[in-house]
Amino acid sequence: MAEQIKTNRPYPIQVKLRDGRSAAIRVMEPHDLDKIVEFAKELPADDLLFLRTDITDRNVVKQWIDNIKNGHTITLLAEIDGELAAYASVHLDQARWTRHIGEIRVITLPRYRGTGLGRRLVAEVFDLARSLGLKKITAQMTTDQTAARAAFEHLGFQVEAMLSDWVEDRRGRARDLLIMTHDVAGFSDRIVA
Known part of the structure; x- marks a missing residue:
């Protein structure tokens, strides 16, 4: 059995958001199971509908x-x-x-969108990807997820x-899947909130 991934950065960290609030970013632990299920609700x-797995x-x-x-996964909360x-x-x-490739997944509760929180989490995940020696990060979404696509394009991802x-x-309806990528080495700090 492989060991849990260790981070180079000392989490938890505090970050300031655009609306003046602070957020604590930390590594997900096994005791967070109920917190994730509540978050999903x-x-x-x-x-x-568009999450890759049913976190409810x-x-x-x-x-x-x-x-x-x-x-196999590292998650920041x-x-x-x-x-x-x-x-x-x-x-x-x-x-x-394809061990040099990682897939990013990010989601924010609606009331915290537009605060720069998702963008900051993406920046943190890219730092983790670099420390793990990954060369490329992918993001997958359906073509109907136009806001997600725009956000990833703004971060420099390309289709x-x-x-x-x-x-x-x-509901059983077929959807088109969009795969976007970004080179880890080429990722810039312009995404930090």
Whole structure:
């Protein structure tokens, strides 16, 4: 069994947001299971519709925690006044030929969007990706997720591929999948809030 990924940065850290509030960013731990499930209950149905996994399901969150324990994933949580406001993860590919690539996943509760929190989490995850020796980060979304696409493009991600009818939403409707990428070495600090 692989060990949990260690970070070079001493978490938790405090960051100032655009609205004047502070957020604590820390590494997700096994005891955060219930906090993640509660966070998922706060997300709008449309956000849940497009998540890669169903984080409202405790068993799915347990698998996520197992991936953290096994060194396949690292997740940063952002809390504001003790409430989980957002998370960002980098998921490491286990296939030998793509071990240099990680996938980023990030989501923020609607009431904290526009504060720079998601952007700051992405910057932190990129620092982690660099420290892990990753060369490229990917982000996947459906083509209907125009706000997510715009946010990633603003961060310098570029569309690498569009796969027609690649995913099905929770209602069974086919959706096109957009794959965006960014070179880790080329990532700039302009994204810091």
